[in-house]
Amino acid sequence: QVPELEKATVRIQQPERVLGIIRAIKEQGMNKLQVISDFDMTLSRFGCNGRRCPTSHNILDNSRVISEDGKKKLKDLLHHYYPIEIDPNRTLEEKRPLMLAPVWGGLKHESLRLAPRCELGGGGTMLCNGHVCSRDGFNEMFDQLHKYNVPLFIFSAGVGDILEEIIRQANVFYSNVNVVSNYMDFDDNGVLRRFKGPLIHTYNKNNSVLQGTEYFQQLSTRTSIILLGDSMGDLTMADGVPSVENILKIGFLNDKVEERRGKYLDAYDIVLESDETLDVVNGILRYILIKT
Numbered sequence: 001q002v003p004e005l006e007k008a009t010v011r012i013q014q015p016e017r018v019l020g021i022i023r024a025i026k027e028q029g030m031n032k033l034q035v036i037s038d039f040d041m042t043l044s045r046f047g048c049n050g051r052r053c054p055t056s057h058n059i060l061d062n063s064r065v066i067s068e069d070g071k072k073k074l075k076d077l078l079h080h081y082y083p084i085e086i087d088p089n090r091t092l093e094e095k096r097p098l099m100l101a102p103v104w105g106g107l108k109h110e111s112l113r114l115a116p117r118c119e120l121g122g123g124g125t126m127l128c129n130g131h132v133c134s135r136d137g138f139n140e141m142f143d144q145l146h147k148y149n150v151p152l153f154i155f156s157a158g159v160g161d162i163l164e165e166i167i168r169q170a171n172v173f174y175s176n177v178n179v180v181s182n183y184m185d186f187d188d189n190g191v192l193r194r195f196k197g198p199l200i201h202t203y204n205k206n207n208s209v210l211q212g213t214e215y216f217q218q219l220s221t222r223t224s225i226i227l228l229g230d231s232m233g234d235l236t237m238a239d240g241v242p243s244v245e246n247i248l249k250i251g252f253l254n255d256k257v258e259e260r261r262g263k264y265l266d267a268y269d270i271v272l273e274s275d276e277t278l279d280v281v282n283g284i285l286r287y288i289l290i291k292t
């Protein structure tokens, strides 16, 4: 029923179980469904024409508002911490305390004055090599969820101001979309002082940073979940949802595919290897949402 699952990029450890979950979600109906998704490298592309696409952090790092010294610091931090972030041989407990540094470490020394809209403006939607960096099927996914009134919760360790702007410029920031991320806090002179609220990094995406938002409580009847992520940290994004009945975890395995395949197959129900599209997600949503 979902032809996209036959794509060469799809790996599933327990196909019967996965088909069972998809059928159960369809039976429960669209009123019970919510989608919880990571943003960078999940809704946005990992690569394009053989080059890495920017994360929402990288858009800021590369922008003209950051000093050359700051750019170097941010790049050094990322080169140091990204291999740790994706290292399959370190436990989450080892990684967790290290992950705050790349989110804030480079920016805190910057006298950053930024009008995020301007930085991305002039048609500058998340561009990389002249191509828009959202995955193929980005608009279709948002459109489908909006049409059927399915809530989409984006839980991101990226920069909220930037990724909101990307969604807005794609004209899909609908009322069913909610974002929890790191938002910049500027003082009266427009200088970046901090991020608002607790910093979200790749390995604390769970209830601990959602306290006070009550988002999941309001959606307590939405007991079917489709979770989209690209890291082992994304697997805890639905931890605050009360009484989950069905959960389908779809993981994008973008980098170090051979090394990480085993862990991803154990953790995610569906693994999409080097797949730069949202075809599979859209195919599953079509099957679930469109009455046959």
Ligand SMILES: Nc1ccn([C@@H]2O[C@H](COP(=O)(O)O)[C@@H](O)[C@H]2O)c(=O)n1
Pocket (backbone or CB within 6 Å): 038, 039, 040, 041, 055, 056, 057, 058, 074, 077, 078, 082, 085, 102, 103, 155, 156, 157, 158, 201, 202
């Ligand atoms: N300075 C940094 C810090 C993190 N990143 C990357 O951003 C991504 C986090 O955002 P999610 O939407 O995926 O939660 C993650 O891929 C980090 O590697 C960065 O590029 N620069």
